[in-house]
Amino acid sequence: MRAEVAIMRCSIFPASVVSVLACAIALLAPSAAFAQSANCAKPFPVGLGDTPFANLSTFTEQLSQSTSGFGESMIYKTGWFAFTPDVTAQYIIGVCGANDDSKLALAAACPLAPDSLWDVLGFNDDACAFAGGSGLWASKLYPGNAGRSLDAQLVAGHTYLIAVGGYGASTQPVAGSLSIDFVPPPLDACAAATVGVIGANSMAMNTTAPALTVECGGVSYDISKTNYLRFTAPYTGEFIANSCAQNIDTVMAVLTACGDGTTSLICNDDTCGGGSSVRFSAISGQELFIAVGLYSPNSIVPAVLSIAIEEVAPPLDPCTSIVSIGVGSNVIALESALPSLVVGTNPPITIYKVNYTSFTAPQAGVYTVSNCANADFDSWLLLATQCNSGAAVTAIDDDGCGVIGGPSELQFFSEAGATMIIGIGAWSELAVLAPATNLTVAFVAPPADPCAAKNVINGVVGSNTVRMSIAYRALNLAGHCDLGPSGNDAIACARLIRFTAAVDGVHSVGNCADTDPAGNGRVDARLAVLTDCGDPASVLVCDDDGCTAGAAPYTAHLVFTAIAGRTYYIAAGGFDESVTGPLHVVIEQPAPPTNPADLNQDGVISGADLAILLGNWQGTTIGDINRDGLVNGPDLAILLNNWT
Incomplete structure (x- = not known):
């Protein structure tokens, strides 16, 4: 019955010489293990999967290349296999679990003689043992194996010769199972990232995850089989991640972008035995990737790795003890343990250890706030509508007191009775804040009347210079004119250009020629045309970004139909109060008939x-x-x- 089944199996496979020989041996073999040929010219054919074998003591040795350089090694009592792949690919070939200390090699052709150095594609001694596998120092070929790495693809239809033998002349004939399989495709370890939380995390380790290169303390590491925890900080603070619970030699890094070692914030090898531990800071809601892998590519990958994420200390809430300040000098206590704040500028700015105060304006007008009295404090100042919210920040300053690396000064406009948040923090994460600082608030000037004779700009056909000042209130066009999807419908710090048309027809108004080489939005203008000075209800037309269609430098342009002899008021200002100008508003009239x-x-x-x-x-x-x-x-x- 066995012979009938074997004959039937042989009949459905391609009738190559090698496959026919394999089937014939399968029909005649008395046991599960075969003594393959001692002659490379007549190798024992094998395919994918496991093939039992048993070398004989009469088999001779073969001299083989053993490294990618000039190394050589003798394989004793050598038996020969032939493998003809059906698919061009990389393969894993091994005898893990063999009965004794083995050596293994693969080449595209037979050696000239047993004592002639064999030019091989791959050679290994002991890879199974180094990987912690079963077997007495058994061997395995795969991409990256020690010795001569089998990195090349084996070409479909080409027959390759495999030599299996013992470590030394006294080693008993090697017996076991020759295993051949495809190298699995690399895993997208980022797509398979485990969600990390405060506490213990069981991270399934994928054996096909690619390595990650990072630099730790000036030393470049290739973290083997790198898997990832995706960790979103529940609050702003410091955290520790470690793999100390298992006795596994790991390397760990914290990245801002998954799979990109150049974004590493910190990395570690061997803090707790072979385990790793990293301490890092994160902003509330910030997504970070904790990369964990093996120090050695030959180590056995555990099915699951335990990663603990701990709080360094409970975070302090910076908004629970906001101090109110007023016009004049205010001494405020500083706390270094408060969290940082990321302000959404381009690029984003991090202000460290931000302490918050509140200020209610006693009258409308322009104010300054500064800590210029503390010359040795390299500070940031910020103005916001809400505590501890980067999105609520309306203005920031660094070194506004005139000293590089020194204190700051910020100017702002407020209506009477309006309350705003003023924050002060450090430029450097490493800075240790003084116990206290002096915040001085000063009233500078009342609001400017844009329609007053001294403030209104007399417009002319051609270029009109508009100098920006936060003393001018915003012109709120909400409900009267739509300035588009970005921001609100107000023109910040609106100045008014009085223009009397000399001719009938369509007039053009814009600051399209303004440039912004520094990219700080200084000419991000908004425009409107009014029939009555300062009255948003009299608006005829308005625009934001009409020159550039929403791209930098965000200049504005509009057209309107004027009647000769009639006076119009062109409101020119910024997208917000950070627009410093000056703006150069060009008015063009139609050619006279x-x-x-x-x-x-x-x-x-x-x-x-x-x-x-x-x-x-x-x-x-x-x-x-x-x-x-x-x-x-x-x-x-x-x-x-x-x-x-």
């Missing part, structure tokens, strides 16, 4: 025009000023009445 009596179009009605008319008297074209089809007395009368 030509006088039909100016027959030569030289701008004056003179004898030259009269000569043209008389030269075409009783004609039907040039000189027919009234367009009645004939050059005659009525045309002459029109010309003389317009004489200049």
Whole structure:
């Protein structure tokens, strides 16, 4: 019955010489293990999967290359296999679990002689043992194996020779199972990242995860089989992640971008025995990736790795003890344990250890707040509508007191009775805050009236310079004109240009020629045309980013139809109070209509025009000023009445 089944199996496979030989041996073999050929010219054919084998003591040795350089090694009592892949790919070939200390090699052709150095594609001694596998120092070939790494793809249809033998002359004949399999495709370890939380995390370790290269303390590490925990900070604070619970030699790093070793914030090897531990800071809601893998590519990958994430200390809430300050000098206590704040500028700015105060303006106008008295405090100041929210920050300053690496000063506008949050923090994460600092608030000027004669800008056709000042209130067009999807419908720090049209027709207004080489939004303008000074209800048209369609430098442009002799008010300001200008608002008017009596179009009605008319008297074209089809007395009368 066994022979019948074997014959049936042989009949359904391709009839290559190697496969026929394999089937014939399978029919005749008395046991599960086979003594493959001692001759490379007549190798024992094998395929994917496991093939039992048992070498004989009569098998001879073979000298083989053993490293990628000039190393060589003798394989004793060598048995030979032939493997013809059906698919071009990388393969794993091993005898893990063999009965004794083995060596293993693969080549595309037979050696010239047993004592001639064999040019091989792969050689290994002891990879199974180094990986902690079963077997007495058994061997395995795979991409990256020690010795001569089997990195090349084996080509479909080509027969490769495999030599299996003992470590030394006294080693008993090797027996076991030769295993051949495809190298699994690399895993997208980022897509398979485990969600990490405060506490213990069981991270399934994928054996096909690629390595990650990071730099730790000036030393470059290739973290083998790198898997990831995706950790979202529940609050702003410091955290510790470690793999100390298991006796496994790991390397760990914290990344801002999964799979990108160049974004490593910190990394570690061997803090707790072979385990790793990293301490890192994170902003509330920030997503970080904790990369964990093996120090050695030859180590056995555990099915699960336990990663603990701990709080360094319970976070302090920076908003529970906000101190109110007023106009004048205010001494405020500083706390270094408060969290940092990321402000959404471009690029984002981190202000460290931010302490918050509140200020209620006693009157409308322009104020300054500074800590200029603390010359040795390299600080940031911020103004916000809400505590501990980067999105609520409306203004920031660094070194505004005039000293690089020193204190800061911030100017702002407030309506009477309005309360705002003022924060002060450190420029450096390493800074240790002094016990206290002095915040001085000063009233600078009342609000400026944009319609006052001294403040209104007399507009002209051409370029009009608009100097920005936070003393001017925003012009709120909400409900009257839509400034688009970005921001609100207000023109910040709005200045007014009074313009009287000289001609009827479509006029153009814009600051399209303004540039912003520093990329700080200084000319991010908004424009509107009003019929009444400062009255948003009289708006005719408005625009934001009309020159650039929402791209930098965010300049504005609009058109409106004017009536000659009528006065209009062009409101020019910023997207917000950070727009410093100056803006150069260009007004263009339509060309004035030509006088039909100016027959030569030289701008004056003179004898030259009269000569043209008389030269075409009783004609039907040039000189027919009234367009009645004939050059005659009525045309002459029109010309003389317009004489200049």
